[in-house]
Amino acid sequence: MADRLLIEIPEGYSGIDIEKSDFDKGIIVFKKKQEIPWEDSDPDVKGFYIDDDNRIIHQKSSIRWIKRNRNIFATEEQARSAQAMAELSQIIANDERFGGPITGVEWSYAHCTKYIITRIDSTVGYQRYTNNCYFFLAFHTEEQARLFLEENEDLIKQYYMID
Known part of the structure; x- marks a missing residue:
């Protein structure tokens, strides 16, 4: 039985790049993990949003993060803050x-x-x-x-x- 060597993939890498590695010469090249910005990873989100009647609505089930869903706050407290900000801005502008x-x-x-x-x-x-x-x-x-x-x-x- 041949000797075996256990190689752990270093942090920040996703695996071995077979094309660039030369196992006969003992050369192993790792593939770097591709860092994808969160919003480009096609994520699902849930949270809270302000509806047309100025109510805070809990979006309990996950939905795809697309342009029309970018009004969903991660927490209810953040949605209430945005609600207050809108009202405060109108008072400043109109009073x-x-x-x-x-x-x-x-x-x-x-x-x-x-x-x-x-x-x-x-x-x-x-x-x-x-x-x-x-x-x-x-x-x-x-x-x-x-x-x-x-x-x-x-x-x-x-x-x-x-x-």
Whole structure:
């Protein structure tokens, strides 16, 4: 009986490349695993989405991840956050007391003062901000930020996924 040699496939490889290997010379070439981006691997997803009546619906059975299904959140908490974000965006855009959204031009200037509502640990609050890093809940004046937080704290906590 011939001697046997056990060769384990190294991590990151999927098997032996027969065409490139030369067993008579003791040359073994491994095939590298092809890293396929998750969305290109034809995955199935399940989770939660917001329907036309603004209800959070649990998609219990897996469905193919295609363009028309890209509104499915992995968790209910994320779907509720998106629901709150939509509502908050409409309030900012349509309630004149809040001055409308900060524009792209305003964000491009670090010296342009804004007032942002942020989450720190499990609390929300507002602060003065003079940089150009984007924040969704941003206002032109301190008064706008204070009033918005005061009137919409529950919705803001939903957006920031604070129970």
